[in-house]
Amino acid sequence: MFSYVVRRLIATIPVMAIVAGFVFSLLYFAPGDPAAIIAGDLATAQDIARIHHQLGLDEPFLVRFWQWAWGVLRGDLGISIFTNLPVWQLIQQRLEPTAALTVTTLIVSIVVAIPIGVLAAWRAGTWIDRAAMAFAVLGFSVPSFVLAYILILVFSVELDWLPVQGYVSIREGFWPFLQHLILPSTALGLIYAALIARITRTSMLEVLSQDYIRTAHAKGLSSRNVLVGHALKNAAVPIATIIGIGVALLIGGVIATETVFAIPGIGRLTVDAILRRDYPIIQGVILLFSAAYVILNLLIDLSYTVLDPRVRY
Amino acid sequence: MGRIRRLAWRGIVAAALAATLPPAGAHAQSSGKTLSFIPEADLKSLDPIWTTAYITRNYGYMVYDTLFALDEHFKVQPQMAEKWTVSEDNLVYTITLRDGLKWHDGAPVRPEDCIASLERWMKRDVLGQTLPGVIGEMKAVDDRTFSITLKKPFPLLLDAVGKLSSNVPFMMPERVAKTDANTQIKESIGSGPFKFAASEWVPGAKAVFVKNADYVPRKEPPSWAAGGKVVKVDRVEWLYIPDPQTAANALNAGEVDWWQQLPQDLVAMLAKNKDVTVANVDPLGSVGVLRFNHEQPPFDNPKMRQAVEWVIDQKEMMTALAGDQKYWKTCYSYFSCGTPLANDAANAPLAGKRDVEKARALVKEAGYAGQKVVVMTATDQPIVNAQALVAMEALKKIGVDAELAAMDWGTLITRRASHDPVDKGGWNIFFTWFVAPDMANPALNAALRGNGASAWFGWPKDAKIEELRDQWFAAPDLAAQKKVAEAIQTEAFESVPYVPTGMFQIPTAYRSNLKGVIVAPVVFLWNVEKS
Numbered sequence: 112m113f114s115y116v117v118r119r120l121i122a123t124i125p126v127m128a129i130v131a132g133f134v135f136s137l138l139y140f141a142p143g144d145p146a147a148i149i150a151g152d153l154a155t156a157q158d159i160a161r162i163h164h165q166l167g168l169d170e171p172f173l174v175r176f177w178q179w180a181w182g183v184l185r186g187d188l189g190i191s192i193f194t195n196l197p198v199w200q201l202i203q204q205r206l207e208p209t210a211a212l213t214v215t216t217l218i219v220s221i222v223v224a225i226p227i228g229v230l231a232a233w234r235a236g237t238w239i240d241r242a243a244m245a246f247a248v249l250g251f252s253v254p255s256f257v258l259a260y261i262l263i264l265v266f267s268v269e270l271d272w273l274p275v276q277g278y279v280s281i282r283e284g285f286w287p288f289l290q291h292l293i294l295p296s297t298a299l300g301l302i303y304a305a306l307i308a309r310i311t312r313t314s315m316l317e318v319l320s321q322d323y324i325r326t327a328h329a330k331g332l333s334s335r336n337v338l339v340g341h342a343l344k345n346a347a348v349p350i351a352t353i354i355g356i357g358v359a360l361l362i363g364g365v366i367a368t369e370t371v372f373a374i375p376g377i378g379r380l381t382v383d384a385i386l387r388r389d390y391p392i393i394q395g396v397i398l399l400f401s402a403a404y405v406i407l408n409l410l411i412d413l414s415y416t417v418l419d420p421r422v423r424y
Numbered sequence: 425m426g427r428i429r430r431l432a433w434r435g436i437v438a439a440a441l442a443a444t445l446p447p448a449g450a451h452a453q454s455s456g457k458t459l460s461f462i463p464e465a466d467l468k469s470l471d472p473i474w475t476t477a478y479i480t481r482n483y484g485y486m487v488y489d490t491l492f493a494l495d496e497h498f499k500v501q502p503q504m505a506e507k508w509t510v511s512e513d514n515l516v517y518t519i520t521l522r523d524g525l526k527w528h529d530g531a532p533v534r535p536e537d538c539i540a541s542l543e544r545w546m547k548r549d550v551l552g553q554t555l556p557g558v559i560g561e562m563k564a565v566d567d568r569t570f571s572i573t574l575k576k577p578f579p580l581l582l583d584a585v586g587k588l589s590s591n592v593p594f595m596m597p598e599r600v601a602k603t604d605a606n607t608q609i610k611e612s613i614g615s616g617p618f619k620f621a622a623s624e625w626v627p628g629a630k631a632v633f634v635k636n637a638d639y640v641p642r643k644e645p646p647s648w649a650a651g652g653k654v655v656k657v658d659r660v661e662w663l664y665i666p667d668p669q670t671a672a673n674a675l676n677a678g679e680v681d682w683w684q685q686l687p688q689d690l691v692a693m694l695a696k697n698k699d700v701t702v703a704n705v706d707p708l709g710s711v712g713v714l715r716f717n718h719e720q721p722p723f724d725n726p727k728m729r730q731a732v733e734w735v736i737d738q739k740e741m742m743t744a745l746a747g748d749q750k751y752w753k754t755c756y757s758y759f760s761c762g763t764p765l766a767n768d769a770a771n772a773p774l775a776g777k778r779d780v781e782k783a784r785a786l787v788k789e790a791g792y793a794g795q796k797v798v799v800m801t802a803t804d805q806p807i808v809n810a811q812a813l814v815a816m817e818a819l820k821k822i823g824v825d826a827e828l829a830a831m832d833w834g835t836l837i838t839r840r841a842s843h844d845p846v847d848k849g850g851w852n853i854f855f856t857w858f859v860a861p862d863m864a865n866p867a868l869n870a871a872l873r874g875n876g877a878s879a880w881f882g883w884p885k886d887a888k889i890e891e892l893r894d895q896w897f898a899a900p901d902l903a904a905q906k907k908v909a910e911a912i913q914t915e916a917f918e919s920v921p922y923v924p925t926g927m928f929q930i931p932t933a934y935r936s937n938l939k940g941v942i943v944a945p946v947v948f949l950w951n952v953e954k955s
Contacts, residue, residue: 142831144838149469151476152856153550153590153870155880156841165606193468194627195608204626263673275673276665373665373674375629383466383628383666386804388834 112416112423116409123405130401131183131394135176138390144168145192145388166192179394188398189391191384198395201380208278209376212299212368213361215292219300220307220357225350227304228311229338232319235312243308250305255364259298259371266294276373295372299364303357310353314346321345347418355411359404457658459938459952460680462671464930466664467631470620471608473548476590478859482947485649486633486660487528488594488614491519491538492586493649494861496707496944498764500586501650503642504533504595504615506568514577521568526638527597528612528619535570539563540601542585542593547605549591551584551867554897579900580867588649588946589861589868617641617653617950618660631662633949646951648944656940656953675700675933681954682934684947687806688747694933702933704751708762708860708945711755712741712811712925713871717852718884720845722797722824727790729920733773734783735818738926745810746928755927758872758916760860762927764902765909770917774924783822797826798846800854802833811855811925826853840881854881860927861945865905866893866912871922884921 146163147154163169167178182189188198231243267275273294279287318324319342327337366378377396384392415422465479472484493503502508506522525533539562546552546559558578564570572581585593595615603609612620618633625631641652663680665671672690674680676697686694686702695702714736716723723729742752755761756768756775768775797819801812812828819826829851831839836854844850863869873879873893874886889912896908934941940951 142838143834144841147837147841148834149475151590152837152858153476153862153880155870155878157878159841161606191627195470195610196627201627260669263670267677268673271677275677275679276670277663277674277679370667371670373629373663373667373670375626379628379666386832386834387468 134397143388188395205377205380215296216300219296220303224304224307228308231312232315247305247309250301256367262294278374299368314349318342318346459657459660462683463662464685481590484594486618487616489616494588495647495650500582515574517572535564537598540598541595544601545593617655633660653950685930704929709927709929711863714923715882725790727786731783731786742926752928758913760863763864769910770914797852802836804832808855866896886919
């Protein structure tokens with residue numbers, strides 16, 4: 112398995128190189144000039160041209176790409192055009208909130224979805240199943256930002272239980288940290304919960320019809336033991352896959368959620384950078400995202416070996 | 425027995441959990457020593473000389489101080505300066521700094537710092553750029569005094585050095601001010617009433633300022649940028665909340681103290697909260713602008729520009745843009761209404777009855793051949809977009825084949841630099857807005873200039889306006905300045921460099937326990953206290 116992991120990690124290099132080249136080209140040809148934004152509304156064309164030159168934006172495409180790529184190879188993602196701060200520093204500032212939001216969202220999704228999915232499969236065709244699937248449809252249908260506003264209105268504005276916005280680091284206390292993540296992770300998590308619940312139900316239904324489940328029941332095992340110990344374990348591979356896909360989707364989902372809850376995460380950093388054409392940030396963040404996707408896929412593949420003993424690399 | 429034990433355990437866990445949780449409502453309320461403020465935009469750059477962005481100007485007023493500053497009577501008052509004298513021939517200004525001025529790193533403020541700061545500012549600012557042609561020499565006289573020797577009398581010298589809006593001539597330490605004017609500075613060392621907490625800066629989210637304990641405010645009461653800058657909180661946190669609904673909720677819940685600019689559609693909601701005050705704290709407001717491309721047909725023809733003047737209805741524009749009339753007014757002048765040079769000269773094309781027939785006649789006279797007109801709008805800027813949508817209707821009324829090109833602001837301000845014809849990515853009309861102080865006189869009003877290719881986007885060519893502008897600089901007093909301003913406006917209504925679309929105010933909202941909010945065209949955070 113070690114050689115498999117190494118091979119997969121080596122395979123990430125060309126993938127990320129292609130992503131890097133694609134993103135750089137896309138930004139190069141996209142409309143909008145950071146020099147014009149920096150110069151401000153009162154600037155003249157001459158001011159903009161001067162800043163454009165100073166930022167090296169008038170260099171040929173290949174020269175700019177090589178300068179950036181050479182920096183990346185040395186671990187230097189560049190300097191933000193606007194804030195003059197290193198891109199890596201800006202990403203580091205934003206990693207913790209996004210990671211915290213992603214993890215809590217995953218916890219919310221899994222804790223809600225798997226019991227619902229299992230229960231729906233166990234009681235397939237009953238009102239429990241129908242209610243669970245209605246929840247799934249609702250979860251898919253309501254955009255996370257709409258749910259976010261509803262949650263804020265109820266729990267922050269009306270009940271005054273939880274804060275409207277912001278993020279507090281876990282270093283400043285676990286409760287303030289959690290308090291600021293409950294609403295965002297619920298708003299974002301319910302969509303993924305719906306997705307995971309559906310897959311869990313389908314996968315469980317398939318497993319529950321297997322002979323070994325009937326045998327387990329015949330041997331007098333309790334329903335709980337059969338469901339959790341046998342059925343869920345064997346239904347876990349598709350569920351793990353969808354959880355992995357969910358994490359990848361989450362990276363997109365956090366952008367809206369971070370905006371609504373004013374969480375200073377990677378999502379907002381990306382949107383802000385796109386709006387003001389801060390190329391080094393956009394390139395750095397997308398490179399980071401692509402690395403995260405690749406590593407995530409690898410972890411999902413590796414998880415199969417744990418969940419299904421038949422899988423070997 | 426087992427059941428009882430389970431219940432007991434559940435009770436213990438529940439009690440322990442409850443003990444760790446604070447009571448409801450005890451979260452994130454803004455503390456009495458910290459002013460939580462939602463600014464108009466995200467603070468991106470820390471160099472108020474390098475960029476004209478208003479958010480960086482506002483940051484500059486927190487961290488830096490100025491030699492002179494404008495007060496609410498449009499008078500320039502000394503700020504860092506203790507006194508100044510002017511020689512009899514009006515050629516030598518001698519300025520003495522207040523005693524005990526210190527930079528945030530503890531070093532004393534020296535005349536050399538001020539000279540270097542002025543030199544850097546003069547390379548960037550639209551008004552400052554006129555000074556190298558006037559100033560012969562700046563030199564330190566002693567530890568607190570320096571002189572500015574002019575080549576010829578320039579009555580507006582102190583007005584320039586006391587400029588209210590971007591770029592404000594903020595004073596910086598000499599080593600910082602020696603930075604190339606086109607390169608961002610890397611330090612935040614000023615001598616202003618607040619110190620910037622650089623380690624806490626999270627661009628796109630938070631900027632923190634702490635009270636400068638060494639700052640010695642002037643004794644006079646605050647008046648716009650002039651007077652005593654007395655800081656009454658320990659800390660100011662700028663929290664950038666991009667989503668307006670979230671900002672409104674945060675203010676309603678008391679998580680923030682002040683939201684600088686709220687959109688019109690949330691005014692009514694916030695006004696219902698008795699703990700929130702919705703107010704206008706900008707006495708002048710801002711000016712909407714419809715800008716033509718003077719290089720491209722059909723608006724290279726003044727008759728076409730005049731035609732648009734006759735159909736633009738400021739009331740319609742401002743209603744679409746600002747809603748309630750409490751927040752807008754018409755202003756038929758090329759100089760911001762409410763400022764000394766605003767006047768009514770020759771303003772009938774904009775102030776008179778809207779006359780579609782006359783406008784159509786002008787279009788015909790111009791020989792308009794029915795070519796496509798590209799009107800650029802930025803859909804992420806409601807102020808810009810509202811003006812564009814109203815103008816489209818007006819253009820259609822006079823038979824112009826107008827096409828609305830929707831884009832984001834970042835794209836618009838890039839495309840507006842294009843000199844190309846519309847079929848090659850050029851443009852004919854775009855919209856923007858400026859704060860009133862930036863349109864208050866011929867020196868500051870960049871859109872009014874007629875210096876062709878060197879002019880602001882749209883590149884009007886009007887030698888008469890340029891000549892009158894030079895006369896204005898030489899005008900010895902306000903009466904003379906007003907006379908020249910009227911002549912400039914008369915010419916502007918003929919050549920139409922742009923169409924003023926009205927004046928509006930963006931309301932602000934703050935918790936009712938805030939006291940001492942300064943009413944001024946720029947947001948100032950000194951003098952504010954939380955009761």
